[in-house]
Amino acid sequence: MIRRAARSEHVSGWLFVLPAVALIGLFGIVPIIWGAILSLQQNDLLTPPKWVGLDNYRTLIHDPVFRASVHRTIVYTLLFVPISVGGALAIAILLNRRIRFSRFYRTAVFIPVATSTVATGIIFNWLLEPTYGVANYLLGQIGLGPYGYFQDPDQALYSIVAMTVWGWIGFDVIVYLAALQGVPEELVEAAKLDGAGRWAIFRNVVFPLLSPTTLFLVVWSTINALQVFDEIYVTTHGGPLQATTVMVYYLFNQAFELFHGGYAAAIAYVLFLMTLVLSVVQLWIGNRRVYYS
Amino acid sequence: MRLRLPFSPWHLVLIPLSALMLIPLAWMLITSFQTLSESRHFPPHLLPSGLHWENYPDAWNAAPFGRFFVNSLTVTLASVAGNLVFCSLAGYAFARLHFFGRDVLFVVLLATLMVPFQVTMIPTFLIVKDLGLVNSLGALIAPNLVTPFGIFLLRQFFRTIPIELEEAARMDGCSRLGVLVRIIIPLSLPALATLGIVVFLWTWNDFLWPLIVIASPNESTVQLGLASFQGAHQTNWPLLMAGNVMALAPMLIVFVVAQRYFVQSLASTGLKG
Numbered sequence: 001m002i003r004r005a006a007r008s009e010h011v012s013g014w015l016f017v018l019p020a021v022a023l024i025g026l027f028g029i030v031p032i033i034w035g036a037i038l039s040l041q042q043n044d045l046l047t048p049p050k051w052v053g054l055d056n057y058r059t060l061i062h063d064p065v066f067r068a069s070v071h072r073t074i075v076y077t078l079l080f081v082p083i084s085v086g087g088a089l090a091i092a093i094l095l096n097r098r099i100r101f102s103r104f105y106r107t108a109v110f111i112p113v114a115t116s117t118v119a120t121g122i123i124f125n126w127l128l129e130p131t132y133g134v135a136n137y138l139l140g141q142i143g144l145g146p147y148g149y150f151q152d153p154d155q156a157l158y159s160i161v162a163m164t165v166w167g168w169i170g171f172d173v174i175v176y177l178a179a180l181q182g183v184p185e186e187l188v189e190a191a192k193l194d195g196a197g198r199w200a201i202f203r204n205v206v207f208p209l210l211s212p213t214t215l216f217l218v219v220w221s222t223i224n225a226l227q228v229f230d231e232i233y234v235t236t237h238g239g240p241l242q243a244t245t246v247m248v249y250y251l252f253n254q255a256f257e258l259f260h261g262g263y264a265a266a267i268a269y270v271l272f273l274m275t276l277v278l279s280v281v282q283l284w285i286g287n288r289r290v291y292y293s
Numbered sequence: 294m295r296l297r298l299p300f301s302p303w304h305l306v307l308i309p310l311s312a313l314m315l316i317p318l319a320w321m322l323i324t325s326f327q328t329l330s331e332s333r334h335f336p337p338h339l340l341p342s343g344l345h346w347e348n349y350p351d352a353w354n355a356a357p358f359g360r361f362f363v364n365s366l367t368v369t370l371a372s373v374a375g376n377l378v379f380c381s382l383a384g385y386a387f388a389r390l391h392f393f394g395r396d397v398l399f400v401v402l403l404a405t406l407m408v409p410f411q412v413t414m415i416p417t418f419l420i421v422k423d424l425g426l427v428n429s430l431g432a433l434i435a436p437n438l439v440t441p442f443g444i445f446l447l448r449q450f451f452r453t454i455p456i457e458l459e460e461a462a463r464m465d466g467c468s469r470l471g472v473l474v475r476i477i478i479p480l481s482l483p484a485l486a487t488l489g490i491v492v493f494l495w496t497w498n499d500f501l502w503p504l505i506v507i508a509s510p511n512e513s514t515v516q517l518g519l520a521s522f523q524g525a526h527q528t529n530w531p532l533l534m535a536g537n538v539m540a541l542a543p544m545l546i547v548f549v550v551a552q553r554y555f556v557q558s559l560a561s562t563g564l565k566g
Contacts, residue, residue: 029401123318223409227409
């Protein structure tokens, strides 16, 4: 009786997970392995592939466009992550106060979260249009500009940073606000009674309690920053003069515009490795500093 | 009695901040009511000379937006339904059933979460091509029917439900599936809502995958259609903004109306797009 029940649990267990395992197997696990094989091939995604061993990786190391794309991706990440996470922390603390119109302020900050990356790109194309754009007009009022934004190779990547921070910061604020709900009122009150100033309370009480959230957001934003693509595709197409050709844009260009499938797969694996190394390093450094209550 | 809050100096920070967040959307809306010549003017007219509604029917007729909406809705609803069903089944098995290979399988599924989409994208394209799905909605639905993230989320939630509830039902002769459908699911509506909302946002706004597998306007999603609409009407900003407003409006309205649920879901998961 007991053995039959146990056997039936094996059967029903597998039946329950079967659809999910089949789908994730076909569209998740097989592609991971196939991608590794692909990166060792010359493959135009149409005709039969040719085996080339590590040639794709060797070519990558010396490909000046690829090296530049890695450099740009890192610059983008180094700007995007601190600005969006740091900015979100400041905004979340402001929004966490009991203040009039706070519902309105929150909605204003959250609304870009629901705005698609494509729509964001099109809006900013117009906003940052050098001749008629409203950004140059508004900045002109305070004596700045005019700027070329997406059309200026020296400003394009920074313009992408500004646009993507606008689009993503609301999500970080949402996560921080949820974490702030978990900061016990008593602790803050106790620190106040002990005569701690606002900054001291933030530095010594609130910030340590938020550190697991900060670590999560830093890791998560870094992963997303390394994969930035949509907004670039819609605005600059990697230009001008390749100034915004980041890794994933180069990968897309190699795979689906030039049909160098094997070469693109090698880029994807380098990206994977970078993501993994950065996440592990961040978690390792972070976990030694994070305060878990 | 309502407490009257004193005027806070922080409004002086929050007002410019809100302006910064809202100006892009407001400017989109204003431009969508301008004429073409009005939009090509510097300094810009901050208010349109009148409400030029004609940009909206013009945009609607310039690209098959109706088709895009039907496609996006089909793909999104199918993905949400697939995730709710398959992740519930798998999540329940991982939470409650002891079957051969369970723990190894669970770790393998979770590990796939670590792999960037760009790594699997090219082989998945080849698989979809071999299945004959390229340029069909099937190519957008099939790989999105289930996510390891959803399995993980539901498994964690199911484990918090007291096991005694199930045991009683099992004693009364209820099957495993019966337990899942009659007891676990009704108690897990918040978690299922979270999964549904996240998959909805994510699928609706997805761009890169449709860009790769879809080539014809007839099978385009809203995001893909919007991108090619921009390509076709380069500098006709009022027309582009009208199209953008139409494409964005349903999601933004749903988001603002149901903001509380969206915010809770996003806060508890950590995912956008």
